[in-house]
Amino acid sequence: MTNNTGRAWIFASDISTDLIFPGRYVHLLSNMPELVKHTLEDARSDYAGAVQPGDFVVAGDNFGMGSSREQAPVIIKLSGARAVLAKSFARIFFRNAINVGLPAIEVNTDGINEGDQLSIDFGSGRLTDHTNGIERRFEPLPPIMTEILADGGLVEHIKKHGDFHL
Amino acid sequence: MPMTLVEKIIAAKVGHEVCPGQLVMVPVDQVFAHDLSGPLAISQLKALGFSGFKHPEKVRFFLDHASPSSTVASANEQKTIRDFALQSGVELIDVGEGISHQVVMERYAKPGEIIIGGDSHTCTGGAVAALATGVGSTDVAIAMYLCRTWLKVPETMRFVIKGQLPRGVYSKDVMLHIVGKIGAGGATYRSMEFVGSAIDSWGLPDRAVLPNMAVEAGGKCGLCPSDAKTKEYLTAQGRPQDYSPLAGDNNAPCQFEMTVDAATLEPQIALPHTVDRVVGVTDKLARGIKVHQIYLGTCTNGRIEDFRIISNILKGHKIAKGTRLVATPASRRVYLEGLKEGVWTSIIEAGGLVNSPGCGACPGIQTGILGSGENCLSTMNRNFKGRMGNPEAFIYLASPATCAASALTGVITDPREVL
Numbered sequence A: 001m002t003n004n005t006g007r008a009w010i011f012a013s014d015i016s017t018d019l020i021f022p023g024r025y026v027h028l029l030s031n032m033p034e035l036v037k038h039t040l041e042d043a044r045s046d047y048a049g050a051v052q053p054g055d056f057v058v059a060g061d062n063f064g065m066g067s068s069r070e071q072a073p074v075i076i077k078l079s080g081a082r083a084v085l086a087k088s089f090a091r092i093f094f095r096n097a098i099n100v101g102l103p104a105i106e107v108n109t110d111g112i113n114e115g116d117q118l119s120i121d122f123g124s125g126r127l128t129d130h131t132n133g134i135e136r137r138f139e140p141l142p143p144i145m146t147e148i149l150a151d152g153g154l155v156e157h158i159k160k161h162g163d164f165h166l
Numbered sequence B: 001m002p003m004t005l006v007e008k009i010i011a012a013k014v015g016h017e018v019c020p021g022q023l024v025m026v027p028v029d030q031v032f033a034h035d036l037s038g039p040l041a042i043s044q045l046k047a048l049g050f051s052g053f054k055h056p057e058k059v060r061f062f063l064d065h066a067s068p069s070s071t072v073a074s075a076n077e078q079k080t081i082r083d084f085a086l087q088s089g090v091e092l093i094d095v096g097e098g099i100s101h102q103v104v105m106e107r108y109a110k111p112g113e114i115i116i117g118g119d120s121h122t123c124t125g126g127a128v129a130a131l132a133t134g135v136g137s138t139d140v141a142i143a144m145y146l147c148r149t150w151l152k153v154p155e156t157m158r159f160v161i162k163g164q165l166p167r168g169v170y171s172k173d174v175m176l177h178i179v180g181k182i183g184a185g186g187a188t189y190r191s192m193e194f195v196g197s198a199i200d201s202w203g204l205p206d207r208a209v210l211p212n213m214a215v216e217a218g219g220k221c222g223l224c225p226s227d228a229k230t231k232e233y234l235t236a237q238g239r240p241q242d243y244s245p246l247a248g249d250n251n252a253p254c255q256f257e258m259t260v261d262a263a264t265l266e267p268q269i270a271l272p273h274t275v276d277r278v279v280g281v282t283d284k285l286a287r288g289i290k291v292h293q294i295y296l297g298t299c300t301n302g303r304i305e306d307f308r309i310i311s312n313i314l315k316g317h318k319i320a321k322g323t324r325l326v327a328t329p330a331s332r333r334v335y336l337e338g339l340k341e342g343v344w345t346s347i348i349e350a351g352g353l354v355n356s357p358g359c360g361a362c363p364g365i366q367t368g369i370l371g372s373g374e375n376c377l378s379t380m381n382r383n384f385k386g387r388m389g390n391p392e393a394f395i396y397l398a399s400p401a402t403c404a405a406s407a408l409t410g411v412i413t414d415p416r417e418v419l
């Protein structure tokens, strides 16, 4: 195991932004340290309190469906998750995740189990499940998204280049 | 080369032909945020060293989600937005004016425009053939700043809606049926284009339900053609000069096509907790389910045409005991028209209550949060767990007529029984 590995937290398909960031906490919108304690609360109430830095959120299809609230990927990132791995993402969530510097990786997550030790190589597009020996390839992000992610998010990207750098 | 509607809009903006999958930089005609997405957009602008908008006339802020505010926190967020709008010289559409998407459709959106909004239902603007799409706060901030954004040209799914709607069946039922068929992720990254003889015959208020709910299937946008009905609508809103005809080519290649014969549909219900769990109202999973709260309004079905249907059903009757009814007009214009026509009188006399224009109970912040174990039947677009503020509650979605009919009985009821 290297320090690149983290454990898998398994989530179902169709995890909505309401499950990630429940609307009833909207009063915490500008209070990230408090809001992060409720990350994914309505999907799995055990996640926020126990996730470790470098862990992975692993889901089925259509992760992040629903609203455009950007706090959804922000709190997942702040919760310590290294990346979200899902079979597919809702498009606004996907774009938001990259914009805030949270890697969102579209990859086949079948066969990955709760607690498996995972590592990921963004450059070569490879996911490894060290617990059960599964290896998966994934399509690298479109170039603009790779750049935004590498710059640390969209604001940093624009600060650096003064414009989108296509 | 024949092009779909979304390809036409993008090609006209970038000045060359485009194909699905291509990444393009596009100019933005209008960009807005609201009281939930606005504060973060403002702080991102400040992080960029913001010193004024190049095109303030393209930028707007709406205060619609908590309208008016119900907590100190949201009052302060709204104050931040008001102060920023004043200082930067952009338009502020304050509480009481209505839901951003409805107001954009009434006052601002034009055929062929690219509209970026910090809200997932920005796609509603597709009712006037604008490429309107929702993004998060940071994307909105950058679009406000540069008046440009990047897009991947989406694939197109063409939905041909034909046939006449039977009695008791509405455009909402058609859209619930479509989402039920293709699934909550069935249109992810794609443009949903709505055409056909039924669309041709519907006015904009009926059409708007389809693009509004495109995001419930994961769509990037939903688009209707701009035609005689669009002209009629824009003229009624006092801006006939904003009309221009625009439609996709029917022979343009697309990635998916589905025909819906509206004449064969019955009223539809989406069951908790996903929008694609759709059954007919006569199905045993829907019919007869106890309803504690009826919620009428939202950017999907909060227009005067919807409240007319509701008022006609409720007029002279009483809402069932044990059921409460909350109505929220989508905009000030809807509110005023409803006052003149007396629709609020029928709703209030029947035992319902009417809120100030805005999102109301939909986002689960105020005015109609559900109790644990309660069922709500609503005209809204989303029934996710926790959506209306309580993860222990259950939300069913339906047309305004089905909601009104169910208000009279206290259980999910087929509107054809009362019409």
Ligand code: SF4
Pocket (backbone or CB within 6 Å): B065, B099, B101, B119, B121, B298, B299, B300, B358, B359, B362, B363, B380, B381
């Ligand atoms: S009415 Fe509901 S769905 Fe529409 S913008 Fe408001 S919160 Fe969103």
